[in-house]
Amino acid sequence: MSLFFGIVYLLNFITILTILFVERKKQSVAFTWILIMTFLPVVGFVLYPFIGRNLRPNQKKLFKLKRKFDILYKERLQQRNLLSTEDTISYLRENSHCYEGIISMNYKAGNSVYSEDNNIDIFTCGVDKFHSLLKDIENAKETIHMLYYIINNDDIGCKVVSALTKKAKEGVEVRLLYDHVGSILTPQKMFKELIRAGGNVCRFFPLSLGTYTRINYRNHRKIVVIDGKIGYIGGMNIGDEYLGLNKKLSPWRDTHLRITGTSVYAMQERFLMDWYYASNAKEDTDAAALNKFFHPSNPMEILACKFFLVVLM
Structure with missing residues (x-):
């Protein structure tokens, strides 16, 4: 001793x-x-x-990359006239005064902007959420961006990865990002076919022998963006427990959202920041190259008086 x-x-x-x-x-x-x-x-x-x-030197480099995207994010919001202006603040005071404080706080802390043109489906049941998600993946035409803290190697996990693999074979750009600590028990071979099909898979802050990564620098986000038009965000990871199939953990009560509208723009921006930050990708990151990931809203699709605030801090 x-x-x-x-x-x-x-x-x-x-x-x-x-x-x-x-x-x-x-x-x-x-x-x-x-x-x-x-x-x-x-x-x-x-x-x-x-x-x-x-943080280790290479991780510091990644944080510098993230700061670059934070600046780019703000510039793009300004270009699309989505940043809060005096007119916006005045409107909020007159029409949504009870939310003014939290809207202002989230905007100042994380550039989270409000929008009024969103269509939102609320899921409190994993069966409904994954049925909708798999259907949207099947209908994807251009890009599928997926970020989860936990992707389990179980029935629903294999179904989601299989669906992504199928779309990658069809030529859809697939990017999958997951947290290494959250998915520590998930073998990398689970994604082998997806990578062979042309999909891109990356672990957030991978752990390795002989090195430590601060355990509080993990990515707990659950974001999916399909074709830059459909977004999923909420509390459900990818695992059978959310479908009531894990006897030890079920029933599991959580909430998830399917969103179309301007809020998807912020979700796409956040995913790309995390993707380039974690993968250190060599892809072109200037504004022109990133435009392909964003689709302007169709005025005919705007649903008046639908209010939603995206907080992706």
Whole structure:
């Protein structure tokens, strides 16, 4: 036991030197970790690799890429006249004053904009959600973008991947992004046929032996955008438990939305930011190249007085 504590103290001492001279954290943060490692050595030894370390250099590079897309996102909103203006704020005060505070907060914090031209289907049952999703995938013509925290290697997971593979073979651009921690038990071979068919598959912040990725830097979003026109967002991941088929976890109550309208634009933008951020893709990322992923709204499809706020932070 004394040998164990000796090793822990030695590693903690090396870590403290790293904090002071390599990572150069803020004084308050550095002082906190030094206290923990000095007086609670085992706790500090266990916690620091997961929640204390700075991001590795290549991950910092990805965050720089994300900031680039944040700027591009704002520019595109300005081009499409979707950013809040004085007229918009005035309208909200007169017609939606009870929502003004939360709309303003989400806009300032995450560039989340409001829109009034959305058609929304609400799913509280996984059976209905996946029936609708698989049908929309089957009817896709150009692109399918899918991001989930969890994709299980079970019946519904295999059905979704099979549907994506079929569309990739037909020439539809398929991009699938999933979180490595959330889907840690999902084998990569599950996506082998999809990749062979021309689909693009990427894990968010993949873990590897000898390296640590801070456990709080995970991607919990569940976003699907089909042809830039149909969006899915909500709380349901991809797993049999959402269909009542997992005896240990079912019945599972969650909510998911199917959206058409301007809000899909923000969902597409967010997916692309996460995709390029996680995959470090070499594809062209200028505004002209990204235009193919966005479809202008048809005025005849606008449904007046339908209000929806997309928060994708």
